[in-house]
Amino acid sequence: MDKELCFHCGLPCDEDTVLFQDKSFCCPGCKTVYEIFDSNDLKYYYDLQSAAGTSPDYIPGKFDFLGEPEIAEQLLEFHDGKHGIIGLYIPSIHCSSCIWVLENLHKLAPGIIQSQVDFPKKTVRITFNAEEVTLKEIAILLSRIGYEPSISLADSGRERKTEDKxxxxxxxxxxxxxxxxxxxxxxxxxxxxxxxxxxxxxxxxxxxxxxxxxxxxxxxxxxxxxxxxxxxxxxxxxxxxxxxxxxxxxxxxxxxxxxxxxxxxxxxxxxxxxxxxxxxxxxxxxxxxxxxxxxxxxxxx
Structure with missing residues (x-):
């Protein structure tokens, strides 16, 4: 007998299938992501491409280092005390659904003002209000919805390369x-x-x-x-x-x-x-x- 597929990520559901709103999910993480989208009127994500999501694999405490102002300051492209801009590499970007949900992050976190995806480079550039949301909270949000950012201190020390035309x-x-x-x-x-x-x-x-x-x-x-x-x-x-x-x-x-x-x-x-x-x-x-x-x-x- 064929196994049911997860409504969010499309992977086969094992014996630990989670049922919610007559839909099957392979793990509580996928169910949580669906609840986030459902409660924020982002279910159109699944209309763009069925099972377009990725199963979230967030480890608690993984982004605690972003709470340190010295580290966050190195990673930010711009920060004036109130507004900040950060460019994050998201390896799991793979389709139009990913672009749509990442460019609608402002619906998930009020402090996020704007987010723009560069699909070929798999990056998202986020402008946010630092008084309402922190860099750590943004990283956790992305991880919870299955788009965990890849952050390395090596990226902060590397000089920005200008394109040679x-x-x-x-x-x-x-x-x-x-x-x-x-x-x-x-x-x-x-x-x-x-x-x-x-x-x-x-x-x-x-x-x-x-x-x-x-x-x-x-x-x-x-x-x-x-x-x-x-x-x-x-x-x-x-x-x-x-x-x-x-x-x-x-x-x-x-x-x-x-x-x-x-x-x-x-x-x-x-x-x-x-x-x-x-x-x-x-x-x-x-x-x-x-x-x-x-x-x-x-x-x-």
């Missing part, structure tokens, strides 16, 4: 040049014999050369710089063959249009740099979700 600009320049060079190269691809194309063929080639300059010396400068530093240190890094390919394509293409040997390989050059930067961008996005900065403070609450 240089890679985005480089990617934009390379993509723009790549598209235009491909467009200008179409007559060369199909070898169309047309009077006006023959008349302006030289102009098109030098325009491709002009578009390739920012690709090589701006979008691809990191590869060239890294390769130069590696060679200067008598070390062959991964950027050496990439830089060599970029320079060979650029020099060969420039010679071809200078001596009218052909149209060169400016399209391949810009495409190479563009797709390298695109891969680098996605790699950077992936690594931004991981943290390798661990020290002894990471293992303290």
């Amino acid at each position: 240089k890679l985005i600009y480089q990617l934009g320049v390379a993509g723009f040049a790549f598209g235009n060079i491909m467009f200008l190269s179409f007559p060369e691809y199909f070898e169309v014999e047309e009077f006006w194309l023959e008349q302006y063929k030289v102009l098109f080639r030098w325009l491709m050369f002009a578009f390739s300059l920012p690709v090589v010396f701006y979008a691809g400068q990191d590869y060239l710089t890294s390769a130069y530093k590696g060679l200067r240190s008598k070390f062959l890094n991964i950027d050496v063959p990439i830089a060599l390919g970029i320079l060979v394509l650029f020099v060969r293409s420039t010679l071809e249009i200078t001596f009218d040997w052909g149209s060169g390989f400016f399209d391949s050059l810009s495409g190479l740099v563009f797709f390298l930067l695109l891969g680098k961008y996605f790699q950077k996005r992936t690594y931004s979700f991981l943290s390798f900065e661990r020290d002894y403070k990471s293992y303290f609450p």
Whole structure:
């Protein structure tokens, strides 16, 4: 016989099934969360996605350290004595229901003014009235409803990293040049014999050369710089063959249009740099979700 599923978290209910309002819960914690939502008019949470919750696993006294003003002050982003702002990492965020309930925390605790979820980073930024609710009470509330925050003293000592937009600009320049060079190269691809194309063929080639300059010396400068530093240190890094390919394509293409040997390989050059930067961008996005900065403070609450 199939076991009943918990109305809140969806896990199978064992012999310790808790019944409440004709609904089955796998543990008293899930029943408590349901009661909190029910009493605060937040049952719409279950309409967004059935069994969307997580079973709360709150340990009494776990967040007592947040009651110390010195520790709380290190974790807060802003505090003026009355209002405070805290950013918390919530590993259990996984669906639209999670976003909805976390952005309605003000209905569960009157002292909470606003809460905003960053779904990709699994964080919630909470603005609260410090005279009505404390950081410890917020952490306990989140744990009781199944969204226990992951708090480490290592997070307080780490400097806020500002997003470096240089890679985005480089990617934009390379993509723009790549598209235009491909467009200008179409007559060369199909070898169309047309009077006006023959008349302006030289102009098109030098325009491709002009578009390739920012690709090589701006979008691809990191590869060239890294390769130069590696060679200067008598070390062959991964950027050496990439830089060599970029320079060979650029020099060969420039010679071809200078001596009218052909149209060169400016399209391949810009495409190479563009797709390298695109891969680098996605790699950077992936690594931004991981943290390798661990020290002894990471293992303290």
